[in-house]
Amino acid sequence: MIMNIKELKKTLFIFPGQGSQSLGMGTNLLNQFPKLKTFYDVGSEILGYDILDVIKNDEKKINETLYTQPAIFIDSIIRESLLLANNIFPNAVAGHSLGEYSALVSANVIDFEDALKIIKIRSYEMQNAGIENPGKMLALIGATEKQVKKICNKGKILVIANYNSYDQVVLSGDKDSIENAIINCREIGIRKAIPLKTSGAFHSPLMSSASKRVKEIIDSIKFHDATIPIYQNTNPVGEKIGDKIKQNLINQIENPVQWVDIINNMEKDNNSLDFIEVGNGKVLKKLNDKILKKSKTLTFNMINF
Known part of the structure; x- marks a missing residue:
């Protein structure tokens, strides 16, 4: 099923996490929308390496936590920018694990640059925790x-x-x-x-060292109140207060992702609006199809711009 962008109205945005990556993901969009390269350029400057080159050419690195996390985040935000440019706005947002950072940007809690600064540390520390505590x-x-x-x-x-x-x-x-x-x-x-195939025991006590170090950078960044509700991994109800959102994010690395509750609550609170998986692939669509009662989930590739 392919939907014309003009057929879409109000929706719910969900953002995938680690495991949704693939070599070359999203780079085909540059042919149609060359201005999107700005996201890669800004990202590369923050990260200190050419993230677009990793995504396009390095199958080994794209599957290493250090590179996977920023790559997925940038790819999701690029896709979200195309939806917004076509007047497709979310009523509410959520993200699976790493995807929560994309949701924070979508809800205007933090900006692209600050989110990527956190992810730069998060990806390094989570990969390192996997070495320290296999x-x-x-x-x-x-x-x-x-x-x-x-x-x-x-x-x-x-x-x-x-x-x-x-x-x-x-x-x-x-x-x-x-x-x-x-x-x-x-x-x-x-x-x-x-x-x-992960580089560590994510969302467990074995990530405690990473959680402490990531908390330091999260604490250094101002979190604004959300413009739309965000349903978080450790707090699966709609939240808009910036300080509460920050604390929930700090708790995320060591605690479970409550995806079933998130999706059920989003569907119930938003009158069964449809979801868009704003990212590469269809990992979340497959999960949602087993959870949802009335709503359906579209993948980004099902939308015709």
Whole structure:
């Protein structure tokens, strides 16, 4: 289904996080809209390296946390700018993990430059925390709440990192606990246990060192009240007060992404408006299709400009 941009009115914007990246993502838009290169130029100046070159040409780096996070953020903001330029404005916003930073910019809480300054530190510190405290992540498909609790209780450090949909949760923990969890999942009949390719145990206590360092830069930046409600990973209800949004963001790195509650609340609070996944791919659409009651989710590639 391709929708003409003129058919879209009020929508809800959602922004993807790590795992949505691909080599060359979004760079085709430069052919049609060359002025978008300004975002890459400003981004490269803040980051200290050519982020456009990484996205276009370096398959290894694009999948490393240090580069993945700023690349996804810039790509999402570029796509959002095209929607805004075509008079498509969100009623509310949310982002999955890293995607929350794009949502903050969309809600005018912080600007593009300040968000990228935080992400520059966040990506470095999260990659470094993964080296200091090695961990892994594991997606469970079709597990009951009781089964998930049983698996987590058997681990040394093993927690729920993402409540992604009704039949998918992601666990985060130390390497041994994750490897044992894979075996335990088979034994108790969980349908699927899929190891994820991440550089660390995100949204877990193993990220505590990163969380402390990221807090320092977040605290140094002024957070404005949001112009539209933002539904955050650790607070899945609409929020507009800048200081509360800041504290929720600080809590994010060590705590789970409450995606199911976010999407349910956004749908309920906004009269079942449709969602647009403002980013590369369709990771969030796949999750939303399992959650939503009435609303539908469009991907950016389904929109004809």
